[in-house]
Amino acid sequence: MIRYGQQHITAEDIEAVIEVMHSINLTQGPAIPRFEESVKYACDAQFAVAVNSATSALHISCLALGLGPGDYLWTSPNTFVASANCGLYCGASIDFVDIDPRTYNLCPKALEQKLVVAEREGTLPKIVVPVHFSGQPCDMRAIHALAQRYGFRIIEDASHAIGGRYLGQPIGNCRYSDISIFSFHPVKIVTTAEGGVAVTNDSVLAEKLGLLRSHGITREPHLMTRPMDGPWYYQQVALGFNYRMTDMQAALGASQMTRLHDYVQRRHELASRYDDAFQGWPLTIPWQHPDGFSAYHLYVIRLHLDEIRPTHRQVFEALRERDIMVNLHYIPVHTQPYYEAMGFQVGDFPEAEQYYRETISIPLHPVLTDAEQDEVIEVLREAMRV
Template identity: 70%
Template structure:
């Protein structure tokens, strides 16, 4: 089976993790801060806070921005459920903004229309989560301009996008957002096995997220309510969570980070090769905004169903039968049973639903060989045109 994604573990990664195993610290040691600083330096952010998953990073980001009961979080329906669930974790309500038909990201024009309507009824969002689907950034300048007018805060869900660029600068620098979130899941651009990170340029937000990821406990005298009882003393100053990253994970991440640019370049080269190979097939290949350099976490095609005789499902299953590990990213969140119970329903976001009816994620990962890619192309050709 050729998987849709795969981690690349090299000897340098083994060596980095082994060094930690032989050290005095397996968790809460010096390697996590080194990893945080390395990522912050790489992307140009002031602060980076490593956690045990991107979902945890989204949660503490929402909490740090003050999202709570009575507030609204808006995001894209084409994302993994975590981008929306983080709002529910905080007691807020969640709504969606339809996608752009070319980038498949949150559509700025749809956002304008929804904001105008929400302002009339007094239901503006407190937080908008802009998801960089497949590693291509949203139109962050436009979204940021709207945040200045309507007063919402911005989280960039860049789980797919570390190593990508927007307007010539690395995603994560915080120029157009309050907080950016990265994922280090094994199929993402670099991995820490499981893990995530929240980045910000705001000192107050960084301090708050630091507390939230570790039980709300501090040893900082400046944050305590009274003088310490002794050198052993700590205080819980708010309700936090056990969201810390381990030294082992950080060591793997530091090692992987050395190859980040190479990984992204290889992904882009493979994507360009797909573009050429699929040009004559009845599929739509991913459009890339000239303002962006995608990290290319995913390569999503859309079937031109009016030009093929098979159904979406039949083509998907034929590829799986040929040991091509295709996937579908994502089922629109608003159609999930849990969200239907909250009032969402089919027909609410037509572009997202059209996307879902046509999309297939083809295998793409840095160690993928051209021979493997050719096998994918041959299988797809047979599946859609029967040749």
């Protein structure tokens, strides 16, 4: 079986986890700041807050930016549901901005058009969540310029994108955003098994994120509302959550981060092999914007269905039947039943919907061998009958 994504675990990773298990700190110990430092260094950011998932990181980032009832959060329909759900967790209303037909990211032109209408109607977003789909960065300079004009805050959902670059700088440096989010799920670039990190250059936001990940409890005197009773003392100063990452996860993540460059480089090598193999095929390969350097979390193809006999579903199922475990990223969020119940419907975001009807994510991960990739290419050729 050849999976679309797969973690790579080394002996060094295992030893790092075992070392924690032999220690007295299985959670809230020194492995957490070590992992956070590795992410800060990779992103050239000032602060990093590790949590138990990227979803948790999105949630507390929204709270740290003051999102609540009566506010609006906008994001891309071409994303995992968490990019939108995080706003609902805060009691906010959700809307979407259609995608660019080449990058599959949130389209700045569509965003600007929607902002003009929202300003007139009094429904401007408090937060916009651009999603760096498949590892390719959004046009953050354009989105940031719109934020300056219309007054919204920006959370980059960079769950796919650690190790990527935008305008020559690491994704996650927060030059054009308030907070950036990374995922460390097993199919991502590096893994902590489950886990997420929020990075920021704002010390106040970092302090809020740290509070919110652990029940809103602090032992820091400067955050307390009254004097300490003694060395045992703590105060709950906010309504937080138990979103903590364990030291075992953090140790795995810190070990994995030492190979971040190698993992991204291998993904680029594999993507280049696909690009060469698919020349002349009735499909569209991932287009790469010259301003970005993708982390290549995914390699997505778009079938030219008017040029081939099999349907989208038939090609997908033919690959699965041969143990090529392809996937589809993503079903547009606004077409999910939960969101349809809010009033969204098919036809609202046509670019994302057309993309969904044509796309397949094929295997791409650092342990994929050239021989396995050749097998994927040959089975796809047979499935498409080209």
